[in-house]
Amino acid sequence: MQLTIKIIIGLVAFLHCYFLWFEMFAWETKGRKIFKQFPKDLFPVTKTLAANQGLYNGFLAAGLIWSYFIKNPEWQTNIALFFLGCVAVAGIFGALTASKKIFFVQALPAIIGIILILIYQS
Numbered sequence: 001m002q003l004t005i006k007i008i009i010g011l012v013a014f015l016h017c018y019f020l021w022f023e024m025f026a027w028e029t030k031g032r033k034i035f036k037q038f039p040k041d042l043f044p045v046t047k048t049l050a051a052n053q054g055l056y057n058g059f060l061a062a063g064l065i066w067s068y069f070i071k072n073p074e075w076q077t078n079i080a081l082f083f084l085g086c087v088a089v090a091g092i093f094g095a096l097t098a099s100k101k102i103f104f105v106q107a108l109p110a111i112i113g114i115i116l117i118l119i120y121q122s
Contacts, residue, residue, distance in 0.1 A: 005120060008113040009064050009080055012087055015106065016061035023054030035099065060087050081117055084110045 022030040027050040028043045043050075063083035070076040091107025 002120065005080075005113065005116050006068070008109060008116060009067060009084070012084065012109050012113060013061045013064035015109065016057045016064070016087065019106075020054045020058040020061065023050045023057065025054075027051065027054075037099070060090070077117060077121065081114060084113045084117075088114065 022034065027047050031050060032038075032040060032043055060083055063079065063086070067076055067080040067083065070079055087110035088107045091102055091105075091110060094106060095101075095103035
């Protein structure tokens with residue numbers, strides 16, 4: 001079970017590194033492909049906002065990666081739960097405000113990770 005949790009945390013961290021990349025460096029190319037429902041003229045004027053959002057995704061990834069290096073099991077679990085919780089909330093908000101697909105790509109993997117950690121702890 002511990003390996004499965006680590007894989008889920010790694011997957012969520014990887015996804016957020018990817019989000020950082022496309023929001024900070026490929027917003028006008030990859031962003032248009034991901035958010036097809038947005039008008040094309042929106043991307044150049046929102047480039048700075050997207051980069052800011054990408055930076056926050058990087059912080060989420062950094063927190064999840066950090067959880068791999070914490071030696072104390074209780075702190076490791078708490079840090080992982082905190083950052084997975086942040087990802088889940090961000091994903092739910094994104095699904096409500098931007099695209100329902102965000103729930104499945106961002107929030108659901110984090111929620112699965114949270115559930116697995118809580119089951120493993122009990």
